[in-house]
Amino acid sequence: MSGSNTSAPEVIRVKRVSKRFTIRKDSSLKERVVTLGRAGRRHRQDFWGLSDVSLGINAGMTIGLIGHNGSGKSTLLKVLGGIIQPTEGTVEQRGRVAALLELGAGFHPDLTGRENVFLNGSVLGLSNEEIEEQFAAIHEFSGVGEFINTQVKFYSSGMYVRLAFAIAVHTDPDILLVDEVLAVGDEQFQEKCLAKIRDFQAEGRTIIIVSHALDQISSLCDRVIVMDKGKLVYDGIPVTAIERFRELLVENAVGQARPDQVSRALEIRSIEILDRNGAPLEKVRAGDEITLQVDVEMLRPIERWAIGFSVDSALGQIALASNTDLLDITLEPLRASRTVTITFTTDGLNPGRYSVNANASGISEPTSHGLMNGAEFEILGQARSVGPVATSVRIT
Structure with missing residues (x-):
């Protein structure tokens, strides 16, 4: 675990962020045509994935995001990474951000692994020359071997994750966002990833991790944020955060079935x-x-x-x-x-x-x-x- 660095400058600042999604109840095109106009409002429902979230993250910290499924932690990570824009509020960032979100996000299925390395690198702001310099290290770290020249649509989930993680950590990010994808890789690769994350911590980089592995969160993070129903309900030390999360799971009623x-x-x-x-x-x-x-x-x-x-x-x-x-x-x-x-x-x-x-x-x-x-x-x-x-x- 890296040391808490509250005197370091803020690299992410979130002010009163809310995110609204519209859920449609008319599932087919025919139903949507029938429900056009005012009648269509009855077939739409607003869902707030985030509600009035504010926080600041200092450089060099490792932050954990935990919560039950649907609590808003992945939505918050996407907002922090600029993947989706908030409906209300503002998000400010400083530095290069590399995000490991859904499996295969940012990969074009019809391109080879090699071509996707260059595509992802360019999206992250690297020039072709910079990607060329890092390509050998990315290839070696990913362990995909000769499959680097195969279209990624033929990759297994583990190969996807290995290549995506290798690209993210070799593009010199100031902020690394990781959303549960490490759970897909095998044990040996997970150890390799955790070692790289600890190297990043030693170098003073900022890391934000979403995970259901509470022991991993406890060992890696300086600070843990607990999400519940789109709201930030706790922000503090890992031990207390995990206790708060477990309280939410039992809904303050030990011995009562869901x-x-x-x-x-x-x-x-x-x-x-x-x-x-x-x-x-x-x-x-x-x-x-x-x-x-x-x-x-x-x-x-x-x-x-x-x-x-x-x-x-x-x-x-x-x-x-x-x-x-x-x-x-x-x-x-x-x-x-x-x-x-x-x-x-x-x-x-x-x-x-x-x-x-x-x-x-x-x-x-x-x-x-x-x-x-x-x-x-x-x-x-x-x-x-x-x-x-x-x-x-x-x-x-």
């Missing part, structure tokens, strides 16, 4: 954490045994079904997961509501806060229901390593 997860055959109503004596449990020590009581409500009988659970760290990483299928357990037909008991030990888990999720699904018929963040517990103690897994570490 409406879109409800099914008609069965529902998980609650998850309760108990100690070995059956008493409610909130805090444990590493190695202690935990019992989960999962309350399953039968809405209609189901012959064959399964249940599973997972334990997530505070950063959203899966620390532990299992289900009746993995354990080779066959449940009795669900004829009435019942409680399922799950017992596990906390051996191997680092100290910290954890949340518990559960999911029940039908085998004899397609039905399911999940309860996310149904309960929480804390493992006491001092962590000796990073991540949810605790193990013995010696350095000599």
Whole structure:
């Protein structure tokens, strides 16, 4: 993580930016002809992707943008990069901007990889001579090999990302915008990209990253912005931002299922954490045994079904997961509501806060229901390593 540099000059300034999109309900040309004029207004709906967003970004900072799907983080990144213009407000930039947005954005499918390198470079303001100087480095970094002379419409998603990232980082940008595209590449290339991002941080460049990988956001960013329904709801240090994001995910109601997860055959109503004596449990020590009581409500009988659970760290990483299928357990037909008991030990888990999720699904018929963040517990103690897994570490 680069050091916070609030004394450096601002390279991006956003003032009261809002972005409106128009959603049409008449999907065909024929319907649009029929609904021309005033009647057509009833078939249009305005959607505000961004609402009154203001922020300033200083040179040399690494900023993370997080939020649930549809929260406005990608829209904000496009506005920052000048890809789309705001409906209201202003965006000011200083320096050359390189943007890695949607997969294949800026590539012409009928051009070869080589031709797209020159096309993208010229769009970013480089001359042909400058692109020629960087071409060998771009080609080597991308790892596409002989496919550099193949039309990119035949590229895999991973090849797209590798070439796009190679172009972006070799065009000497002052500001690098990255939108989730690194999730497409393989693990080796992701490591290569992260190493390049750290080089950029050391050189004092400004980086803005959109990602659902909270551990990556936590390790790379000086500052994290949380978006929700088009609004900026938090702007500050990564740890607090991630906590705020997780609060939004559970909508301040731990143990309450989301409406879109409800099914008609069965529902998980609650998850309760108990100690070995059956008493409610909130805090444990590493190695202690935990019992989960999962309350399953039968809405209609189901012959064959399964249940599973997972334990997530505070950063959203899966620390532990299992289900009746993995354990080779066959449940009795669900004829009435019942409680399922799950017992596990906390051996191997680092100290910290954890949340518990559960999911029940039908085998004899397609039905399911999940309860996310149904309960929480804390493992006491001092962590000796990073991540949810605790193990013995010696350095000599």
